Amino acid sequence: MKIVCAVVAMLVAAIASSQSSGNAENGKRLFLRDGCWECHGYAGQGSRDGARIASTALNAQGLIRYVRRPSGAMPAYIDKVITDQELTDIWAYLKTLPGPKPVKDIPILDQMKNE
Numbered sequence: 001m002k003i004v005c006a007v008v009a010m011l012v013a014a015i016a017s018s019q020s021s022g023n024a025e026n027g028k029r030l031f032l033r034d035g036c037w038e039c040h041g042y043a044g045q046g047s048r049d050g051a052r053i054a055s056t057a058l059n060a061q062g063l064i065r066y067v068r069r070p071s072g073a074m075p076a077y078i079d080k081v082i083t084d085q086e087l088t089d090i091w092a093y094l095k096t097l098p099g100p101k102p103v104k105d106i107p108i109l110d111q112m113k114n115e
């Protein structure tokens with residue numbers, strides 16, 4: 001009995017941690033399924049229609065809050081469309097994408113900075 005309890009406790013802990021950190025692989029799938037890419041670009045790089053969200057500065061909770069009640073031109077997504085867990089996965093995926101390059105890594109911009 002004790003062993004069963006220990007195994008159950010471990011499973012619960014594993015599930016809880018996978019939920020809080022999100023599954024980037026599944027997030028990528030959802031990012032494409034739910035059309036986030038249509039405005040934010042395939043790599044979250046942003047476009048005419050949506051902000052850059054690759055490697056977002058928001059935490060998972062912040063992203064969920066934003067998507068439920070966006071502040072501007074973005075449509076809101078209710079939890080019937082995307083659950084909190086799915087948004088956590090999308091967040092984990094966005095965190096795996098590279099952010100903007102620093103100016104010093106783009107030679108022409110780096111030069112202009114010194115002029």
Ligand code: HEC
Nearest residue numbers: 034035036039049050051053063066070071072073074090
């Ligand atoms: C119809 C176009 C459109 C779609 C589809 C869309 N967005 Fe957006 N999103 C925007 C625009 C435009 C903004 C910029 C701010 C605003 O106007 O609300 C934005 C802003 C955001 C921000 C805030 C960025 C920041 O750091 O301030 C997040 C996070 C975000 N979108 C996530 C998502 C996710 C996740 C999805 C898919 C579930 C999605 N968006 C789908 C247009 C869109």
